[in-house]
Amino acid sequence: MTTAPVTRSTLVRGMAALGVGPGRTVLAHASLSRFGYVAGGEHTVCLALEEVLGARGTLVMPGFSPQLVHPAAWRPARLNGADPVALADDMPSFDRASTPVAATIGVVAQCLRAMPGTRRSGHPHTSFLARGPEAEAIVADHPLEYRLSTLGPLGRLWALDAVVLLLGVSWSKCTALHIAEYLAPYPGRRQGRWPVPVAGPAGVRWVEVPELVVWEGDFERLGRAFEQARPESVRRRRIGDADCVAVSLRSLVRFAVRWLPAHRDLRGLADPPGWSAVEPATGVLPGA
Template sequence: MTLVLQADLERDLRGLGVAAGGVLLVHASLSRLGTVVGGEQAVVRALLDVLGPDGTLVMPAQSWQLCDPAYLADPSVPPSRYDDVRAALPAYDPAWTPTRTMGLVAEALRTLPGTVRSAHPHRSFVAHGPRAAEVLARHDLDDPVGEGSPLAALHALDAHVLLLGVGYDRCTALHLAEARSGLALPTVRNGAPLLVDGAREWVWFDEPVVDDADFEAVGAVVSASGHETAGTVADAAARLVPLRALVDLAADWFRRTRGAVRP
């Protein structure tokens, strides 16, 4: 694997088209980049340095461990213990609750001083920069990736999406396209331990069922549309695409493709 310095990352990010002053939603795999000196911290630092003081870096920071046990249906947790699990889970704390399955780069951004995090206990986003509060201001329990989410704010702010060593199957912005497709989405019961007026409380809510099974297929359409800039950052394949174009194109694709097979 290539030995990669922060300066190499910055050079390649600029070459791909990441611009200073923008709002950037990043999904990244550290292992795909090569042997990065400084690891995940160097990746975060490179992204922030390229964006500059007027830019804002955003990443998903999901914490699935706080989902309702019946929703997770973990075979190691018998249904007879679900109430015990609900009572034992710690309340969601934006500053302390760790991410799960988001990778080391997202967790490094989460813990960086000055980073802020949205209020959703399962599907939060973190952001660092002058537009962070604006991006994260609203995150509805029952609409975690739709109009009540940071993704809608990112669309309004004309953000870009950077896929760094990962494919469109990891692209959370495509869930906003699902919501905007006009197709009816089923809902599922979920819940989480939250702090309500300073006291821990289990809160129930219903949320849309999302589906990423065809995200790679719609990603191929996006790649062929001319909106995407493809290249490499260190050893990783990288894609940079305007979030508005991505979401608008994908919403239409879902409407036509999913709508053809779903009543």
């Protein structure tokens, strides 16, 4: 830690300097530890975001739960010889209210999930959390297929001209960039059938749905290229020890749609475990 403790006021001033103001819709990704010591912890960050957005603003964060993916997608070391089908039959179903946000997403999102009035979309792997006047409209419909396309909450964020806010996290965590993967016909783009758990009277059943093979491996390079090409579209500020960025979701995705075909080639990438019938995705996908 190199700075004084970070307070709610520190965070509000910093986010206001990033151009985040009352009435905006924000898709935020946050790492609490990157700020240094935050007085009041993750709750302080959530309250600061709400304060800077005001009563007319809407706060959105990923509420992802990858702990509920089918065991067939686990690393072999984690399976340790166990039968993935038997494990899958004994896994819990997704519950909007009680399923925890994965630790890899961060404690700030977990805090937002637990706050009264927060809404959550219904995808068992990639739900989104939202608070504010647009929250219900954003999370109301989240299809099982093409989960990070404009068919789901990311599409409503596009329509609302949302701001992407990276608080102490890199471009590799920028979920909005997945929209471009459904839009851009880059080499090696492919889709398959992906199993998702659905709650039923007899317990969890697994349903295979069509899905694009998404990849974050070049998001950092993509984000840096955007900053170099569109410096006027990116606001950066240091809040505590955290490097923070604010950018228009639409501007970023439009750039990514042009960048991916010229700079990404996934033809040598192995098919991910857990998928079936993986095949090229050369045409326009639903939700693109």
